[in-house]
Amino acid sequence: MTLLRIFILLLSWCGGQAQAKAVFAHFMVGNSAKYSNHDWKHDIQLALKAHIDAFALNMAHNTILNESLEKAFDIAEDLDFKLFFSFDYAANGSWPKQDTIDLMNQYKDHPAYYKHHSKPFLSTFEGATSHDWPEIKNRTDTFFIPDWSSIGPEAAANNSYVDGLFSWDAWPAGPTEMNTSADEAYRYALQGRPYMMPVSPWFYTNLPGFDKNWVWRGDNLWHDRWQQVISFQPEFVEIISWNDYGESHYIGPLRQKAFEAFEQGDAPFNYADNMPHDGWRTFLPFVIDQYKNPNSTIHIPKENVVSWYRLHPVSVCTTNGTTGNSKTQGQIEYQPSQLLEDRIMYSALLRTPANVTVTIGKDTVPGSWDGVPTDGRGIYHGSVPFTSKLGKVKVAITRGKKEVASITGNPITSTCPRKEKGVQNYNAWVGTSGADCTMFMSKGLGIFSFGVIIFTLLQELDLF
Structure with missing residues (x-):
């Protein structure tokens, strides 16, 4: 291999870091009231590690936390991360026009504010009935x-x-199961204008104080939706969400200081407590890099497995009035048991095919793969039913007699979160076998990524 070839490879890898496509995570600013500098730094570092490009800062009127915003932008600048505003016109009603303009103009030129084609990025949660947007824009x-x-x-x-x-x-x-029919409708309506595709792993909310008490089907959603993103190739992707604990679709870390929604929304119990979702970030670097560079070479430095499931059979505990879907969203309502399956879901990032087994208590059953990468390298996905089986859960990936990766997860039990009322928790417990799996860093070349490049070059030179 010539030095020129090495130089071209390095240029292609380094140059590939500047992407037109981007992935954001919906961040509830209202949950950051008690955030320290360390909290902001930790969240941003985790987002960077996951290859997320920016936080979409959701803000309802009269809940703006100026001190928290200042911390966020200063730390984001230090870490070369981006932020942009997503004005919430639903939670507390429409924003006064001038307030929206003033806050945008205060931060739009900040080095950490996300820009697209040199223009500051502006999004919303609803606000379609407001006539202020042309002037705001x-x-x-x-x-x-x-x-x-x-x-x-x-x-x-x-x-x-x-x-x-x-x-x-x-x-x-x-x-x-989720499909792309809604995404197709947006692409058709936009006639070439950019589309920001939503991706979410779950949805369960029981906050009667906010008139919210329903669950939507999650199960295989996190895996399926990312495969749809890679195929659909939207201009932008927004993950819903980083830290919305009250709706159970958070992928960020659990923070006790950010659980105010459960008290404010009169929740029957805190259904996010001790229910980590960090494992859903494990393969984000891989799928985000695939989305941004669908024809790139797949490099898997470490094989891992991620698993998620509910901790109780769907029929064991009472619904506490939770419906499957919601009339408030214009949907046909079902019993939760009609939407949710008593299954243990698992995804594995593998270099070559492997077997999966799942142990629940004393019962071990062979798993299978419902989704397999076309060339054998990539993410495998499947699930097994647990129904009446109870006990600790172990998901193991084996190749021959060797265990490649495994997870020992929280037990499935018939003991409901609130024993005196037997209330069901429809949230998911998520576990991972190890560190994030990345192809190449999308935010500069870190030490790890440079090592990946050197390793690959050595392979090209037949020196490794």
Whole structure:
């Protein structure tokens, strides 16, 4: 191999870091009231490690935390991470026009504010009925990509001042698997303008104080949706969410100081406590890199497995009024047992095919793969039923007699979270066997990524 070839490879890897496509995570600023500098730094470092490009800062009017925003932007600048505003027009109603303009103009030129084609990125959660947006966009010179899912893609796209659209349609309706029909409708309506595709792993909320008590089908959603992103190739992706504990779709770390929603929403119990979701970030570097570079060479430095499941059979505990789907969202309601399956889901990132077994208590059953990568390298996915089986869970990946990776997870029990009322927790417990698996760093070349490059070059030179 010539030095010129090495130089070209290095250029392609390093140059590939500047991407037109981007992945964001929806971040609830209201949950950061008690955040220290360390908390912000830790969250941002975890997001960077997962190859997330920016936090979409969801903010309801009258809940803005100026001190928290200052910390966030200063630390994001130090860590070369980006942030942008997603104004929430649903939680506390519409924002006063001038408040939106003033906050945008205060931060839009900050080095940490995310820009697209040199324009500050501006998003929303709803706000479709407001007539202020043309003036807001004009006076802030923004790239405007709102979520106006309540009026549908055609009506939203008919506004000429909209630069693109974000959809909140991230979960299947009813006892079905998620598909891309809603995404196709947005792409058609936008007629070439950018589309921000939503991805979410789960949804369960029981906050009667906020008139919310329903569950949507999750099960295989996290795996399936990323495969759809890689195939669909949207201009942007937004993960819902980083830290919305009250809706159970968080992928960030659990923070006791950020659990106020359970008290404010009169939750019957804290259904996020001791229910980590960090494992859902394990393969994010891999799938995000695949999304951004679908034809790139797959490098798997470490084989891992991730598993998620509910801790109680769906029929053991009472629903506490939780419905499957919600009439408030214009949906047909079901019993939760009609939507959710008593199954243990697992995904493994493997270099070559391998077997999977699942142990529940004293019972061990062979697993199978419902999804297999086309060339044998990549993410394998499957599940097994647990139904009436109880006990500790172990998911093991083996190749021959060798155990490649395994997880020992929390036990499945018939003891409900609130014994006196027997209330079901429809949230998921998520575990991972090890560290994140990355292909190449999308935010600069860290020591690990440089090592990956050197390793690959040595392979090319037949020196390793």
